[in-house]
Amino acid sequence: MTEPTLEVSSLLTVRDVERLARTMLPKSTVDYFRSGSDAEYTRRANRGAFRKWAIAYRVLVDVSRVDTRVRVLGQELASPILIAPTAYHRLAHPEGERATARAAGGSGTLYVASTLATTSLEDIAATYDAAGASAGGASVGGASRWFQLYVHKDRGLTRSLVERAEASGYGALVVTVDTPVLGRRLRDVRNAFGLPDGMHMANLFAPGDGIEAKDPAFRHAQIAARHDASFTWHDLASIRAWTRMPLVLKGIVRADDALRARDSGVAGIIVSNHGGRQLDSAVATLDALPSVVEALGAQAGVDVLLDGGVRWGTDVFKALALGARAVLVGRPIVWGLTAFGEAGVARVLDILRSELVHAMTLAGCPAIDAVTRDMLVRR
Numbered sequence: 001m002t003e004p005t006l007e008v009s010s011l012l013t014v015r016d017v018e019r020l021a022r023t024m025l026p027k028s029t030v031d032y033f034r035s036g037s038d039a040e041y042t043r044r045a046n047r048g049a050f051r052k053w054a055i056a057y058r059v060l061v062d063v064s065r066v067d068t069r070v071r072v073l074g075q076e077l078a079s080p081i082l083i084a085p086t087a088y089h090r091l092a093h094p095e096g097e098r099a100t101a102r103a104a105g106g107s108g109t110l111y112v113a114s115t116l117a118t119t120s121l122e123d124i125a126a127t128y129d130a131a132g133a134s135a136g137g138a139s140v141g142g143a144s145r146w147f148q149l150y151v152h153k154d155r156g157l158t159r160s161l162v163e164r165a166e167a168s169g170y171g172a173l174v175v176t177v178d179t180p181v182l183g184r185r186l187r188d189v190r191n192a193f194g195l196p197d198g199m200h201m202a203n204l205f206a207p208g209d210g211i212e213a214k215d216p217a218f219r220h221a222q223i224a225a226r227h228d229a230s231f232t233w234h235d236l237a238s239i240r241a242w243t244r245m246p247l248v249l250k251g252i253v254r255a256d257d258a259l260r261a262r263d264s265g266v267a268g269i270i271v272s273n274h275g276g277r278q279l280d281s282a283v284a285t286l287d288a289l290p291s292v293v294e295a296l297g298a299q300a301g302v303d304v305l306l307d308g309g310v311r312w313g314t315d316v317f318k319a320l321a322l323g324a325r326a327v328l329v330g331r332p333i334v335w336g337l338t339a340f341g342e343a344g345v346a347r348v349l350d351i352l353r354s355e356l357v358h359a360m361t362l363a364g365c366p367a368i369d370a371v372t373r374d375m376l377v378r379r
Ligand SMILES: Cc1cc2nc3c(=O)[nH]c(=O)nc-3n(C[C@H](O)[C@H](O)[C@H](O)COP(=O)(O)O)c2cc1C
Pocket: 032, 033, 034, 046, 084, 085, 086, 087, 114, 115, 116, 148, 176, 250, 272, 273, 274, 275, 276, 277, 307, 308, 309, 310, 328, 329, 330, 331, 332, 334
């Protein structure tokens, strides 16, 4: 009866999961996963923005059933909580992205696979689908996994990533637009952070090709140096021409950029500042959300998602009330993966989802469309 500390069920909050995971990894890995850039104003501001809102709950509503289903890019999802793309899952757990994909596929959670995965996008796709099929999920066939693209100077490499993602049945292409160069994460510089030997960016390099021989810090630093800092709105059209996958732009925080995205024909945008890892002093995502939603208007046909600092079900509630269709979580997934592999990722998803149900129940919101702007007041 008494093995209290290391049972997955003893983890009650995302905070518990993070606390445990941080004891399990080398310092330089914890630093890489946790850090924001420079003074980390934005990493903290993302969390602080949630604290500025309070929920004006409604009473005497029938909340004996609470329905968290949402439509994202025309697809029905059981929950508005999605998995943000994060690099290097094998640093967190030996099974890496495969464990994440099994937890996501098994629970029907939308998983955005990173360009910088340590498992190939084909392998992630197959693992996700197999988990979905054995769970009897409706998500088999790719619509519930998306692929995140970094645009590289090497157009041929970029195009081949897009073509591989399409061939593997990914349901959307998420183009990250906040990383023309890498943000300066001071701890990574001081730790000379890099991928250990034997771990590699499986989508970008084959084992044994030249870059594998270079030292680990070099390998990590080289990655962002290969991003195309000259990429513009104009070039987006060429990516559209390469694929039939709907496009989602990740990293938008301005109303005018959101309008430009809509005019470029994208299906969705993610209000994101990369978890405070890119431009420090960037606006917190929850603070940026209302202006983006207002600019696009209700019938825009562009789904607005948000990430950055979502750690509680009430955070999800607040983002939805301010107009997000769904949210994504980054670091909490990595901590869950570290702590218990597939079961840890599943636990994090379960914690956030049940907290959201609990918040909706107590707030008198039996369905997502009841989570409206008037549910919030400024603290
Ligand atoms: C360790 C780590 C790696 C990340 N790698 C990527 C990536 O490869 N591609 C990308 O678009 N965003 C990446 N991000 C940003 C996340 O997609 C997301 O925007 C951010 O983590 C959300 O904030 P949260 O961690 O506070 O939930 C990464 C974030 C972290 C923390």
